[in-house]
Amino acid sequence: MTDELMGSALLAGAVTLAGGAIGAGxxxxxxxxxxxxxxxxxxxxxxxxxxxxxxxVGLVEATFFINVAFMALFVFATPGQ
Structure with a gap:
C-alpha cells in the first residue's frame, strides 16, 4: 500500500469523525x-x-456512532492491505 493511499484513508477517517462529533455536539x-x-x-x-x-439525543448519538463505523471502514479496510 502506498503512503499516499494510507494518508488519504486517514484523512477521510479524521474528517468523518470530526464531522460526526461536531454534528452530535x-x-x-x-x-x-x-x-x-x-x-x-x-x-x-x-x-x-x-x-x-x-x-x-439517542438518535443524534446513534448518528455519531454510525460515523465512527464509517471512520473505521475508511481507515482499516483500505484497498491494498
Missing part, C-alpha cells in the same frame, strides 16, 4: 436548549418533554 446542544426552554415555559410538562428529549 450541535444536535445535543439544540435538543437540550429546547428541552430547558420548554420546561422553563411550562414546568408541569417536564415529564412529557423528557421522553422525546431522550429519544432525540
Amino acid at each position: 450541535v444536535g445535543d446542544g439544540l435538543a437540550g436548549s429546547k428541552f430547558i426552554e420548554g420546561v422553563a415555559r411550562q414546568p408541569e410538562a417536564q415529564s412529557r418533554l423528557f421522553t422525546p428529549f431522550l429519544i432525540t
Whole structure:
C-alpha cells in the first residue's frame, strides 16, 4: 500500500469523525436548549418533554456512532492491505 493511499484513508477517517462529533455536539446542544426552554415555559410538562428529549439525543448519538463505523471502514479496510 502506498503512503499516499494510507494518508488519504486517514484523512477521510479524521474528517468523518470530526464531522460526526461536531454534528452530535450541535444536535445535543439544540435538543437540550429546547428541552430547558420548554420546561422553563411550562414546568408541569417536564415529564412529557423528557421522553422525546431522550429519544432525540439517542438518535443524534446513534448518528455519531454510525460515523465512527464509517471512520473505521475508511481507515482499516483500505484497498491494498
